[in-house]
Amino acid sequence: MGVIVQKYGGTSVANTEKIKGVAQRIVKTRAAGNSVVAVVSALGDTTDELLKLAHEITPDPPEREVDMLLATGEQVSVALLSMAIHTLGYDAISFTGAQAGIVTDNTHAKAKIVDVKSDRIRDELKRGKIVIVAGFQGVTVDQDITTLGRGGSDTTAVALAAKLKADVCEIYTDVDGVYTTDPNLVREARKITAISYEEMLEMAATGAGVLQLRAAEYGRNYKVLIHVRSSFLDEPGTLIKEDTGMERAFVTGITYDTSEAKVTILGVPDKPGIAAKVFSSLAEADVNVDMIIQNVGEKGTADISFTVARDNLGRAEKVVGEVVKELDARGTNYDRSIAKISLIGAGMRTHPGVAAEMFATLAKNNINIQMISTSSIKISCVIRAEQVKTAVQALHKKFELEKEPEEAKEGVG
Amino acid sequence: MGVIVQKYGGTSVANTEKIKGVAQRIVKTRAAGNSVVAVVSALGDTTDELLKLAHEITPDPPEREVDMLLATGEQVSVALLSMAIHTLGYDAISFTGAQAGIVTDNTHAKAKIVDVKSDRIRDELKRGKIVIVAGFQGVTVDQDITTLGRGGSDTTAVALAAKLKADVCEIYTDVDGVYTTDPNLVREARKITAISYEEMLEMAATGAGVLQLRAAEYGRNYKVLIHVRSSFLDEPGTLIKEDTGMERAFVTGITYDTSEAKVTILGVPDKPGIAAKVFSSLAEADVNVDMIIQNVGEKGTADISFTVARDNLGRAEKVVGEVVKELDARGTNYDRSIAKISLIGAGMRTHPGVAAEMFATLAKNNINIQMISTSSIKISCVIRAEQVKTAVQALHKKFELEKEPEEAKEGVG
Numbered sequence: 001m002g003v004i005v006q007k008y009g010g011t012s013v014a015n016t017e018k019i020k021g022v023a024q025r026i027v028k029t030r031a032a033g034n035s036v037v038a039v040v041s042a043l044g045d046t047t048d049e050l051l052k053l054a055h056e057i058t059p060d061p062p063e064r065e066v067d068m069l070l071a072t073g074e075q076v077s078v079a080l081l082s083m084a085i086h087t088l089g090y091d092a093i094s095f096t097g098a099q100a101g102i103v104t105d106n107t108h109a110k111a112k113i114v115d116v117k118s119d120r121i122r123d124e125l126k127r128g129k130i131v132i133v134a135g136f137q138g139v140t141v142d143q144d145i146t147t148l149g150r151g152g153s154d155t156t157a158v159a160l161a162a163k164l165k166a167d168v169c170e171i172y173t174d175v176d177g178v179y180t181t182d183p184n185l186v187r188e189a190r191k192i193t194a195i196s197y198e199e200m201l202e203m204a205a206t207g208a209g210v211l212q213l214r215a216a217e218y219g220r221n222y223k224v225l226i227h228v229r230s231s232f233l234d235e236p237g238t239l240i241k242e243d244t245g246m247e248r249a250f251v252t253g254i255t256y257d258t259s260e261a262k263v264t265i266l267g268v269p270d271k272p273g274i275a276a277k278v279f280s281s282l283a284e285a286d287v288n289v290d291m292i293i294q295n296v297g298e299k300g301t302a303d304i305s306f307t308v309a310r311d312n313l314g315r316a317e318k319v320v321g322e323v324v325k326e327l328d329a330r331g332t333n334y335d336r337s338i339a340k341i342s343l344i345g346a347g348m349r350t351h352p353g354v355a356a357e358m359f360a361t362l363a364k365n366n367i368n369i370q371m372i373s374t375s376s377i378k379i380s381c382v383i384r385a386e387q388v389k390t391a392v393q394a395l396h397k398k399f400e401l402e403k404e405p406e407e408a409k410e411g412v413g
Numbered sequence: 414m415g416v417i418v419q420k421y422g423g424t425s426v427a428n429t430e431k432i433k434g435v436a437q438r439i440v441k442t443r444a445a446g447n448s449v450v451a452v453v454s455a456l457g458d459t460t461d462e463l464l465k466l467a468h469e470i471t472p473d474p475p476e477r478e479v480d481m482l483l484a485t486g487e488q489v490s491v492a493l494l495s496m497a498i499h500t501l502g503y504d505a506i507s508f509t510g511a512q513a514g515i516v517t518d519n520t521h522a523k524a525k526i527v528d529v530k531s532d533r534i535r536d537e538l539k540r541g542k543i544v545i546v547a548g549f550q551g552v553t554v555d556q557d558i559t560t561l562g563r564g565g566s567d568t569t570a571v572a573l574a575a576k577l578k579a580d581v582c583e584i585y586t587d588v589d590g591v592y593t594t595d596p597n598l599v600r601e602a603r604k605i606t607a608i609s610y611e612e613m614l615e616m617a618a619t620g621a622g623v624l625q626l627r628a629a630e631y632g633r634n635y636k637v638l639i640h641v642r643s644s645f646l647d648e649p650g651t652l653i654k655e656d657t658g659m660e661r662a663f664v665t666g667i668t669y670d671t672s673e674a675k676v677t678i679l680g681v682p683d684k685p686g687i688a689a690k691v692f693s694s695l696a697e698a699d700v701n702v703d704m705i706i707q708n709v710g711e712k713g714t715a716d717i718s719f720t721v722a723r724d725n726l727g728r729a730e731k732v733v734g735e736v737v738k739e740l741d742a743r744g745t746n747y748d749r750s751i752a753k754i755s756l757i758g759a760g761m762r763t764h765p766g767v768a769a770e771m772f773a774t775l776a777k778n779n780i781n782i783q784m785i786s787t788s789s790i791k792i793s794c795v796i797r798a799e800q801v802k803t804a805v806q807a808l809h810k811k812f813e814l815e816k817e818p819e820e821a822k823e824g825v826g
Contacts, residue, residue, distance in 0.1 A: 016469035050489070054496060056429035061496040068507050069492035072485035076463070079482035083467060083474040094481050098511075099556050120556075143512050143533075 002167035003125070004029055007039040007135065007157035011174040012231035013077050014044035016084075022231065023084035025172075026130060030090060035125045037164065039135040039157040040081055042073025063108035067137070067147045071097070074134035074153070082132045092130040095120070097137035097145070102156060104138035104146045111138055111146035113155065113218075116163040125164075133160065154215035162222035169219070169226045171211060176230035177237035178203065178210050180401035181254040185392050188402035192252065193236075196243035199252050199344050200226075202378040206342035207257035216240065243346055250354050251345040251399040256388050258339045260290060261310040262370065263320060267301040267330025278304060278323055285319045287312045291340070291373045291382065301330065305371060307382065310336060338370065339388040342380040343395065354399075355379050361398045367391050415580035416538070417442055420452040420548065420570035424587040425644035426490050427457035429497075435644065436497035438585075439543060443503060448538045450577065452548040452570040453494055455486025476521035480550075480560045484510070487547035487566070495545045505543040508533070510550035510558070515569060517551035517559045524551055524559035526568065526631075529576040538577075546573065567628035575635035582632070582639045584624060589643035590650035591616065591623050593814035594667040598805050601815035605665065606649075609656035612665045612757050613639075615791040619755035620670035629653065656759055663767050664758040664812040669801050671752045673703060674723040675783065676733060680714040680743025691717060691736055698732045700725045704753070704786045704795065714743070718784060720795065723749060751783065752801040755793040756808065767812075768792050774811045780804050 006026065013019050022038075030036045050069050054061045061069075078094035085092035101117030121131050135153025138146050148155050154171060161169035176191060178200070183189040195203070197220030204213040210228055219226045219240060229237030268274050275294060282289055292306040308316045313334065320332055348354045358379055362369060367390065371382035383391055396402070419439065426432050435451075443449045463482050467474045474482075491507035498505035514530030534544050548566025551559050561568050567584060574582035589604060591613070596602040608616070610633030617626040623641055632639045632653060642650030681687050688707060695702055705719040721729045726747065733745055761767045771792055775782060780803065784795035796804055809815070 016466060019470065053429060053489070053493060057432065057493055057496045058500040062499050065492045065495045065499070065507055068495070068509075069489060072488045075485045075488070076466070076482060079478045079485075080466060080470055082478045082481070083470045086475050086478070087471040094478055096481075096558075145509075 003035045003037070003164050004168055004170065005037045005039065005157050005161040005164065005166045006170045006172060007153055008041065008172045008231060009153065009174065010041040010044055010046070012172055013040055013081065016080065019077075019080050020084050022172075023081060023088055025231070026081075027085060027088045027090050030130055037121060037125070037131045037133060037160055037166070038081065039133045039153055039160065040074060040077040041135050041153040042070075043077055043080075046073040046076070064144060067108045067145050070147050071134070071137045071145045074136055078132045078134045085130055085132070090130055091128060092132055093124050094132040094134075096134050097156070098139035098143065100131075100133040100160070102133075102138035102159070104140060104148070106140045106142070106144065106146065108146055110149040111140075112214075113138060113148070113159045116159055118160070118163045121160070121164070148214075151212035151215075154212040155218055158215045158218040158222075158224050158226060161224045162218060167225070169224050171215075171226060171228045172231035173210060173228065174231070175210060176233055176235065177228055178208065178240075178253070180252070181392055181396055182256070185256075185389050186396045188396065190402050190404070192238050193404070194239040194241060195252060196346050197240060198243060198377055199346055200240045202342070202344040202375065203253050203255050206340065206344065206378065206380060207255035208253070211240070250347040250351045251343050251401060252347070253344050254341065254392055254395050254401065255344065256339055256341045256392055258385055258388060259310055260307040260338060260340060261313045262305060262307050262335040262338045262382060263313075263316055264303060264305040264333040264335075265320060265324060265327075265329050266303050266333060268304055268327055269329075270296055270300050270302040274302070274327060275304065277327065278320075279306075281319050281323055282308075282316060285315050287316045287319065291371050291380065293371050293373075307338070307340065307371070337385040338382050339385040340380050340382050341388065341391050341395070342378055343399070344378050346377050348377050348379070357398065358395065361394050362391060365390050365394050416448045416450070416577050417581055417583065418450045418452065418570050418574040418577065418579045419583045419585060420566055421454065421585045421644060422566065422587065423454040423457050423459070425585055426453055426494065429493065432490075432493050433497050435585075436494060436501055438644070439494075440498060440501045440503050443543055450534060450538070450544045450546060450573055450579070451494065452546045452566055452573065453487060453490040454548050454566040455483075456490055456493075459486040459489070477557060480521045480558050483560050484547070484550045484558045487549055491545045491547045498543055498545070503543055504541060505545055506537050507545040507547075509547050510569070511552035511556065513544075513546040513573070515546075515551035515572070517553060517561070519553045519555070519557065519559065521559055523562040524553075525627075526551060526561070526572045529572055531573070531576045534573070534577070561627075564625035564628070567625040568631055571628045571631040571635075571637050571639065574637045574639075575631065580638070582637050584628075584639060584641045585644035586623060586641065587644065588623060589646055589648065590641055591621065591653075591666070593665070594805055594809050595669070598669075598802050599809045601809065603815050603817070605651050606817070607652040607654060608665055609759050610653060611656060611790055612759050613653045615755070615757040615788065616666050616668050619753065619757070619791065619793060620668040621666070624653070663760040663764045664756050664814065665760070666757050667754065667805055667808050667812075667814065668757065669752055669754045669805055671798055671801060672723055673720040673751060673753060674726045675718060675720050675748040675751045675795060676726075676729055677716060677718040677746040677748075678733060678737060678740075678742050679716050679746060681717055681740055682742075683709055683713050683715040687715070687740060688717065690740065691733075692719075694732050694736055695721075695729060698728050700729045700732065704784050704793065706784050706786075720751070720753065720784070750798040751795050752798045753793050753795050754801065754804050754808070755791055756812070757791050759790050761790050761792070770811065771808060774807050775804060778803050778807045
C-alpha cells in the first residue's frame with residue numbers, strides 16, 4: 001500500500017452529486033490502505049463564468065488579477081470535496097496551491113512549477129488524512145497566486161506524484177483512456193493499454209487533449225507512472241510509462257488538429273537572416289509558430305510557410321504585413337482551412353518506411369499534402385481541413401490500429 | 414493627504430456595474446493625493462450561495478472547510494475591483510486576507526485577528542498602488558484560511574486602519590450613517606453626526622446592524638476614527654470617535670432586537686450554585702445567554718429568566734429540560750414573542766433620571782416591562798414583540814432624538 005495521487009477534472013466535479021461520487025472513489029482507495037492525495041479542478045464551467053465576470057469589467061484584465069480570480073474556482077472544489085469525504089467518515093483536509101507548496105515562476109496565466117514544498121502534505125498523510133489539493137494553481141515566492149494554464153491540474157497532479165514518489169498518478173477524466181485516434185472519427189479506434197512518455201508527448205503536442213503536454217513532460221522527466229482513466233467506470237484506462245523497447249507496432253496513434261491556420265510569404269529574397277527576421281518578429285508579438293517550411297523558388301527568391309494557432313492569426317497578419325514591406329517580398333497568403341494529421345509511434349525509429357506508406361495512403365485517397373514535418377517518432381502532414389476524416393480513417397486502417405499490438409497482449413517483457 | 418482605509422460591503426459590490434462605481438470612488442480618493450487601502454466583501458449573495466453548495470453536500474460541514482469555501486467570495490471581489498481600477502488608469506493590487514497579513518487565531522467561522530503583518534501593504538502603497546484587501550478572512554500561523562464571522566469585513570478594515578495608522582476608516586454601506594433609531598419605525602429618526610465608541614458598541618450590541626460589534630471594539634481599543642457612510646451618496650455619514658465628554662444629549666440612540674426568545678425556569682430551590690449550574694450547562698451546549706434576571710419567589714424558591722437567540726432556543730430547551738429534572742424545579746416557560754429595546758447615551762452617566770423616564774414612558778403607553786438590564790450608558794427592557802413600534806416611537810419623542818444635540822451643532826469643543 002503506497003501513495004496514490006488522483007486527479008479529477010472539471011466534468012468529474014461538475015456538481016455536488018458528482019463530487020459525492022468522487023468522494024466515494026477516493027475513500028475506496030484510502031480504505032484499501034493507500035495514502036491518497038486528490039488534485040481537483042474547478043466545478044464544470046466555473047472558470048468560464050469567472051472569465052465572463054472579468055470581461056464585464058474590462059476586455060483586457062491584468063493577468064495577475066485574472067489568476068487571483070480564477071484560483072477561487074479550484075478552492076471551491078477542494079472545500080466541497082473535503083466536506084463530502086468527511087460525511088463518509090474519513091478525515092480529509094483541503095489545500096490551495098499555495099498551502100500545498102506548489103511554487104511557480106511569476107509568469108501569470110501560464111506559470112511553470114519550480115518547486116513543490118510537500119512538508120505539509122506529508123505531515124497530513126502521516127496523520128492518516130486524505131489530502132485534497134487545488135489543481136491549476138500555485139504561488140510565487142512573493143506569495144502571489146498564479147495559474148498554470150488550461151489543463152494545468154494534470155501538471156499539479158504529476159508534479160505532486162513526482163515529489164511524493166507516488167506509486168501511480170491517476171488522471172480521472174470523462175474518457176476512459178488514450179485512444180489510437182478520435183473514436184468520433186473512426187469507429188474502430190482502440191483504447192491503448194500502455195504508451196511511452198515520448199509517444200504521449202507527441203500525441204499531446206499534436207492534438208490529443210486527454211493529457212496536458214506539460215504533465216506528460218513532467219511525467220517523463222520524473223518517471224511518474226501515469227494512469228489515464230474514466231471517473232465514471234472501474235475498468236483500467238491507459239498507462240503512460242517508460243518505453244520498454246518492446247513495442248511491435250509501427251504506429252501507436254493518429255492525432256489531428258484543426259485549430260491552426262497557415263501563413264505563406266511569397267517571393268522572399270533568398271539570403272541569410274530572412275527567416276530569423278520573420279520569426280523573431282512573430283515571437284516578439286507573442287505568436288507561437290508550429291510547423292515551418294521554406295522552399296527555394298525561382299529567381300533567387302523563396303516561399304516561407306508556417307502554421308500558427310488560428311486565434312493568433314490576426315496578430316500574425318499584422319506582423320507579416322510589416323515584414324513583407326520591409327523585406328520587399330512578393331505577397332502573402334493566409335489559409336484558415338487547414339488540418340494537421342500526425343502519426344505517432346516509437347516503432348518508427350526502427351521502421352523507416354512508415355513515412356512513405358503514410359504519403360502513399362494519402363495520395364491513394366486524393367489528399368494533397370501541403371506541409372510535412374517529422375521527428376524520430378512522429379510524422380505530421382498539413383492537409384485541407386475537409387479531408388481530415390478521410391485521412392484519419394484511411395491511415396487507421398492502413399496501419400491496423402484497431403488490432404492490439406502483440407507486446408500489450410503478452411504483457412510487458 | 415494621508416492613508417485612508419475604505420470598506421465596501423456586499424451590496425456595494427453586488428455586480429460588475431457597482432464594482433465599477435466603487436472603483437471610481439476609490440480612484441477619486443487616490444487622485445486627491447491619499448494612499449488608499451480598500452477592504453471588500455463578497456459580491457451580493459455569494460456567501461449564501463456558497464453555503465447552499467456546502468449544505469447540498471452535508472448539513473454539518475467541518476468549519477475549516479467552510480472557511481476555505483467562503484473565503485473565495487471576497488477573493489473574487491478583490492480581483493474584479495482591482496481590474497476595474499486598472500481600467501481607470503490607476504495601478505492596483507489585490508490581496509487575500511493571508512497575503513494582506515491578517516493573522517488570526519484558529520477559531521474557524523469566528524476567528525479573532527491576533528496580528529496584522531502589514532509590510533507588503535506598506536510596500537505597495539509606497540509604490541503608489543491602490544491596495545485591495547479581501548475582507549472577512551485571515552490566516553492562522555499554520556496558513557489555514559479562517560473567516561471572522563458575518564460582518565467581519567468591518568473588523569478587517571478597522572484592524573488595517575489601526576495598523577497603518579490611517580487618518581480615517583471609511584465604512585461604506587447601503588445606509589448613509591448611524592441613526593437615532595430605525596427610520597422604518599420612526600419617521601423622525603435622525604442621522605447622528607458623531608457618536609462615541611462606547612455608545613456605538615452598545616448600539617451594535619443591542620441591535621443596530623450598521624457596524625459589527627468587534628469592529629467598534631477594535632476602533633475603540635486602537636482609537637481609529639471611523640466614518641460610516643453611504644456608498645451611493647457623497648454627503649458625510651456618522652463619525653465614530655473618542656468621547657469628548659461634551660455631549661449634551663441624555664440619549665443618543667434607541668435600538669431594538671426581535672431575534673431573541675425568553676426562557677423562564679419556575680420554582681428553582683433558592684440555594685447557592687443553582688444559577689451556576691443552569692448557565693454552565695447552557696454554555697457547554699454553546700447557547701449564548703444575553704439578559705438574566707432572578708427573582709426570589711415564595712416558599713424559598715426562585716424564578717430564573719434569561720434570553721437567548723431564538724435560533725438557539727431548541728438547544729436551550731433541551732438543556733433546560735434536563736436541568737429542571739435535576740434541580741427538581743417546578744416547571745419552565747418559553748416565550749418566542751419578545752423584543753428588547755435599549756436606550757443608549759453617554760449622557761446617562763451624569764443624568765441618572767433617564768431610566769425612570771423610560772419606565773414611565775412605557776407605562777403611559779400600556780407597555781409591560783418583563784426584564785430590565787442596565788450598564789452605565791445603556792438601559793434595556795424586554796417587552797412584548799408586538800409593542801416594539803409603539804415603544805420606540807414614544808421613547809424617540811420623549812427624549813427628543815429628532816433634534817440635533819447642541820454639541821454636534823456647535824462642532825467638537
